[in-house]
Structure formats: C-alpha cells, structure tokens
Amino acid sequence: MALxxxxxxxxxxxxxxxxxWAPGEQIPNEADLARELGCARATVNRALRxxxxxxxxxxRRRAGTRVAPAPLRRAQVAIPLIRKEIENRGQTASHAVIDRNRPPLPPxxxxxLGLPATAPVERVRTLYLADGRPFACEDRWxxxxxxxxxxxxxxxxxDPNEWLVRNAPFDHGTLDYCAAPATAEDARHLSCETGAAIMVLTRTTFGPAAPVTHVRLAYAPGYHLRLEI
Amino acid sequence: MALxxxxxxxxxxxxxxxxxWAPGEQIPNEADLARELGCARATVNRALRxxxxxxxxxxRRRAGTRVAPAPLRRAQVAIPLIRKEIENRGQTASHAVIDRNRPPLPPxxxxxLGLPATAPVERVRTLYLADGRPFACEDRWxxxxxxxxxxxxxxxxxDPNEWLVRNAPFDHGTLDYCAAPATAEDARHLSCETGAAIMVLTRTTFGPAAPVTHVRLAYAPGYHLRLEI
DNA sequence: TAGTGGTCTAGACCACGGC
DNA sequence: CCGTGGTCTAGACCACTAG
Known part of the structure; x- marks a missing residue:
C-alpha cells in the first residue's frame, strides 16, 4: 500500500x-474513502483539505464534501522585495531617495490609513533603478x-521597502493594481511620456494594532505581473 | 490545556x-515546542507548516526551522468567472459574441500554446458588458x-469563459497582467479612446495532457485588480 | 551519521449544522 | 438528532541533509 x-x-x-465525481455532486465521506483506498482517515482528510x-x-460539516460546480481557482502571487524583483530579472538593483519630509497628511x-489628521507621518519618495534605468517610482507614507x-x-x-519588511513585518493589508496614464511627475521620474500606460500598485499595510504604511508604486512601462495557477 | x-x-x-524569535534565527524543534506548550508534536507541526x-x-529537514529574514508574503487572488466578477460589483452581466471562426493560428x-501550425483551433471574440456597458473584450483561441x-x-x-470553466477544468496555467495602451480595436469595443491606459490580462491554460486555451482579455479603463494579504 | 521535519496510523472527542 | 468534517494524541517510521 503505502498511500x-x-x-x-x-x-x-x-x-x-x-x-x-461530477461537478456539484457529493463525494463519499472521509471514512469510506479511507477504507476504500486503504489508508487512515487523517490521510484522506489532508488530501481533501x-x-x-x-x-x-x-x-461543510454534516453536508459532506462536494465537487465545486465551477472550480474557482486561486492563483498565488508572491510579494517580493522590489530589489529582489529586479535581481530576479538578472539586473542590478539600486535606488535613490527623491525626497523625505513630513508634509500634512492629505485626506x-x-x-x-484610517488615521487622524494629526498623526505623525513621514513621506518618502524613492526611485528604483534596474541596471541604472528607472524601474519604478514610489510615493510612501x-x-x-x-x-x-x-x-x-x-x-x-x-531602500524603504526593504527596511520596512525587515523591521516592521505586517499583519495584513490590501493591494490594488490598476492601469493608469503616467502623470507628469511619473513621466519625469520614469523617463517615459506623460500619459503612457503604466501599472500602478497601491498598497496599504497594517500591523497588529495600527496602520503601518501606504504606498503608491508606479512601474515603468513594460512591467508585467505574472501569476501561476 | 486544550491547545x-x-x-x-x-x-x-x-x-x-x-x-x-528574531529574523534568521533558528527556533526550537517541534518536539521541544510540543513539550513546552503541552500538546502533541503533530499539533505543533500543523501550526508551523x-x-x-x-x-x-x-x-528544512535536519536544518530546523528559522524565522524568515525578510518575510516573503504571498497574496492570493481568486480567478473568478467574468460574469461573477461583474455581479459581485452589483451590476448585471451580459455578453455578446463578436465573431467566431477558424482562421490560421498566428505564430x-x-x-x-505550444501547438503545431496545423492544430485545430477556434477563435472567439467576445464583449462582456456590465449593466449594458462595455466591461472587457476577449480574444480567445x-x-x-x-x-x-x-x-x-x-x-x-x-459565455466562453464560463463554458470552459464548467466543461474543461484545467490543470495549470499562467496569468500575465500588464498595463497597455488600448488598440484601435480595443477602443472601438470598449468605447474608450485609442491609447487609453487599460489592463490587459493574457492567460494560457493547460489540461492534463494538452493546452486548452489562450486568451487576451482587455478590461475597460478603471478596472482594478484587488488582492488581500 | 545523527538530528530534524514529513508523514502515516488508529483511535478518540468535538463542533457544526442539515434533517 | 446524529452524520460529517475538524482536530488532537501518542507513537512510529521515513527522507533528507548538515556537519
């Protein structure tokens, strides 16, 4: 055996x-399957889970196990450090801080972030470079x-991304990718034309008790987000 | 106890x-933790896994368990039916087949798909609508x-998306999101301007033995891809 | 080669929730 | 109510690999 x-x-x-086992149909319960396949129920449980x-x-408990009618598949996307993302492409990563200050928090x-207007925040804008050429520009609070x-x-x-990942691991957060025309400022930093189609990632992360950071990351034209399923 | x-x-x-437990540092082994916490090793194993x-x-076996130096987090993105995606926004989904034929397979x-030029393929172009307005247009092989x-x-x-999900569940595949300027044809179907920044998803899926489908999905401007982490 | 995680087993109890 | 999945346990053997 040795299943x-x-x-x-x-x-x-x-x-x-x-x-x-047809879509929507109920399959045998764990105990029956274990008996049929000649292994322990825990093994069947692990597989079905x-x-x-x-x-x-x-x-669902009591209702048993059913084949998903329309298999909703989930893809995983790894959220790497920007530096790693560049190095994985075989390029050399560097970065430059554009400015760093404490302006009033825009609404x-x-x-x-769910913070009061008086909360202490620092804003950092950073340019990430791959082989010395603009890769992405970041506006972080x-x-x-x-x-x-x-x-x-x-x-x-x-870089701010890596410092935060190493020093302030977060609990949870949201990512939002959208396609947008490059603003004049994006264009200046990324050496592309104003209005060029670029990928913009907006990410907000939260620690156990309080919000940590909000960042808008504008990728240079040609960026691809790849997922496996 | 009852941990x-x-x-x-x-x-x-x-x-x-x-x-x-500091980043990069090795933590106690499963047996020790189980003893310390007063539970079985299998319970510790499940938690640490x-x-x-x-x-x-x-x-890693033999090397033990370490705290990830720079926690690489993974986000999951559900790949829903386009119809569900629209309905989840509280809109009414519909679709229209633009054309359906069997032209030669472009290189x-x-x-x-990894197919010979002679492979039998059908091409379907479809427009997806939300509340009667263009949501995305699809070019599928x-x-x-x-x-x-x-x-x-x-x-x-x-719609082709739903038919395939229900009738030809796939094994694995790749997704590729990128921001691109709308082509003239995209613009015509999506009622936007040529060159507008739109999100383009390219997806290729494979069954157990053979490639199933390749699709280019151009979303109307304003589309957001949201992930939780 | 010895120590670590990976897994299987047989049995048990429990929580949920259709019926 | 009571069948189902969810989980815990104690023990065992195995696979991998660092030292």
Whole structure:
C-alpha cells in the first residue's frame, strides 16, 4: 500500500477530472474513502483539505464534501522585495531617495490609513533603478507611531521597502493594481511620456494594532505581473 | 490545556513579532515546542507548516526551522468567472459574441500554446458588458483537440469563459497582467479612446495532457485588480 | 551519521449544522 | 438528532541533509 496524502489527492483529482465525481455532486465521506483506498482517515482528510483550499472541493460539516460546480481557482502571487524583483530579472538593483519630509497628511491617504489628521507621518519618495534605468517610482507614507525607528532608517543604504519588511513585518493589508496614464511627475521620474500606460500598485499595510504604511508604486512601462495557477 | 493548532500558531506569531524569535534565527524543534506548550508534536507541526506556507518561517529537514529574514508574503487572488466578477460589483452581466471562426493560428499564439501550425483551433471574440456597458473584450483561441465539444457550445446563452470553466477544468496555467495602451480595436469595443491606459490580462491554460486555451482579455479603463494579504 | 521535519496510523472527542 | 468534517494524541517510521 503505502498511500501518501499526495497519492490520495492525485486519485481524487483524477476522479474529478474524469467526471467520475461530477461537478456539484457529493463525494463519499472521509471514512469510506479511507477504507476504500486503504489508508487512515487523517490521510484522506489532508488530501481533501488541500483540494478544498485549491478550490476543487467545497466541504461543510454534516453536508459532506462536494465537487465545486465551477472550480474557482486561486492563483498565488508572491510579494517580493522590489530589489529582489529586479535581481530576479538578472539586473542590478539600486535606488535613490527623491525626497523625505513630513508634509500634512492629505485626506485620501489619511482615509486609506484610517488615521487622524494629526498623526505623525513621514513621506518618502524613492526611485528604483534596474541596471541604472528607472524601474519604478514610489510615493510612501509611513505611520511613525507604528514604526518610530523609521525616522532614523538609513535610506541611502537600504531602500524603504526593504527596511520596512525587515523591521516592521505586517499583519495584513490590501493591494490594488490598476492601469493608469503616467502623470507628469511619473513621466519625469520614469523617463517615459506623460500619459503612457503604466501599472500602478497601491498598497496599504497594517500591523497588529495600527496602520503601518501606504504606498503608491508606479512601474515603468513594460512591467508585467505574472501569476501561476 | 486544550491547545489547538491555531493557538500554537498565534503563540509562534507572537514570538516572531515580539522578536523573541528574531529574523534568521533558528527556533526550537517541534518536539521541544510540543513539550513546552503541552500538546502533541503533530499539533505543533500543523501550526508551523501553516506559518511556513504564509511565508513567516523557513523549514528544512535536519536544518530546523528559522524565522524568515525578510518575510516573503504571498497574496492570493481568486480567478473568478467574468460574469461573477461583474455581479459581485452589483451590476448585471451580459455578453455578446463578436465573431467566431477558424482562421490560421498566428505564430505568437501557437508559441504560447505550444501547438503545431496545423492544430485545430477556434477563435472567439467576445464583449462582456456590465449593466449594458462595455466591461472587457476577449480574444480567445481554443484548442479543439483538447475540448472537442467547444465547437457546439451555445455561446449565445453561456459565455466562453464560463463554458470552459464548467466543461474543461484545467490543470495549470499562467496569468500575465500588464498595463497597455488600448488598440484601435480595443477602443472601438470598449468605447474608450485609442491609447487609453487599460489592463490587459493574457492567460494560457493547460489540461492534463494538452493546452486548452489562450486568451487576451482587455478590461475597460478603471478596472482594478484587488488582492488581500 | 545523527538530528530534524514529513508523514502515516488508529483511535478518540468535538463542533457544526442539515434533517 | 446524529452524520460529517475538524482536530488532537501518542507513537512510529521515513527522507533528507548538515556537519
């Protein structure tokens, strides 16, 4: 025998794909499957749980396990450091801080972070370069009450993205990618034309107790976001 | 006691965040943790495995478990049916097939699918509408040898995206989002201006044995791709 | 080669929620 | 109510790999 959970998963997937288990249909319960396949229920559980997480199955107590009617698949996107993203392309990464100061918090940023107007924030604008050519430009607001040490971060040596990832790991957050025309300022930093179609990532991250940072990242034309499914 | 794996996970996360377990540092092995926390090793294993999958820990046999130096977080993006995507916005979805035929396979598409020039393919162009207004336009190539029934799919009643998801679940595939200027044809279908910044999704999916479909989906201006992390 | 995580087992109890 | 998945346990063996 020696059936592992991956074998059970493969067999279940085969039955789903061959329509032996049709979409929407209830499949045998864990105990029966374990008996049929000759392994422990825990092994079947592990396999079916993985398939449910991948979107192939829907499981509910008492109601049993069903094949997802329209398999909702989930793709994973790794959120790498910008530096790594550049190096993974085989290029050399560098960065330059454009400016760093503490202007009043604009209402849209304040709303995204959920902070009062008086909250202490630092704004840093940074240009990321790949082989010396503009890769992306970043407009970042950092909540100093959540990350007091950021005020002393040596941003000439380590970029803001990497400093924060290393020093202020976050709990959760949201990412929003959209296509937008480059603003005049984007165009100046990225050496492209105003109005060029560029990818803009807006990201807000939160720590256990308080918002950490809000960032708008404008990628130079030609950027691709790739996902595997 | 009654410590569950989620409790163990929470405790581990607390230690990571509090730097009790510093980045890059090796943490106690599973057996020791189980003894310390008063639960079975399997419970600790489940908790630490989940943290590793989420990017907080790096685990290797013999080398033990370490706190990830720069937590590489992964975000999940659900790949919904276009119809669902529209309905989730509270709008009414509809679609219209623009044309459907069997032209020769252009080299770029052929390369993406990894098919010979003679492979039987059907091309369908479709416009997706939200509340009657253009939402996205799709240029799809379907490998008929992998999905013979597609030739008879009633695409006036069910859109190509949904038909394929329901009738030809795929194994794996790639997604590629990029920002691009709308072509003249995109602009005509989407009622926007030529050159407007739009999001373009290129997706290729493969079945167990053969490529299934290659699709270019151009979203109307204003589309956002949102991810949670 | 020894220590670590990866996994399987058999059994048990529990929580949820259709019926 | 009671069947189902969710989880815990104690023990065991295995696979990998750093030292």
């Amino acid at each position: 592992g959970w991956q074998d059970v998963q493969a067999e279940a997937l085969r039955r789903i794909r061959s329509r032996e 993985a398939l449910a997480e991948a979107g192939w199955l829907e499981r 849209p940023i304040r709303a995204a 950092v909540h100093l009450a959540a990350v007091p040490d950021f005020a002393d971060a040596p941003l000439d040596r380590i | 569950g794996w989620q409790d163990v996970q929470a405790e581990a996360l607390r230690r990571i965040r509090s730097r009790e 989940a943290l590793a999958e989420a990017g907080w820990l790096e685990r 770029p598409i052929r390369a993406a 379907v490998h008929l040898a992998a999905v013979p029934d597609f030739a008879d799919a009633p695409l006036d009643r069910i």
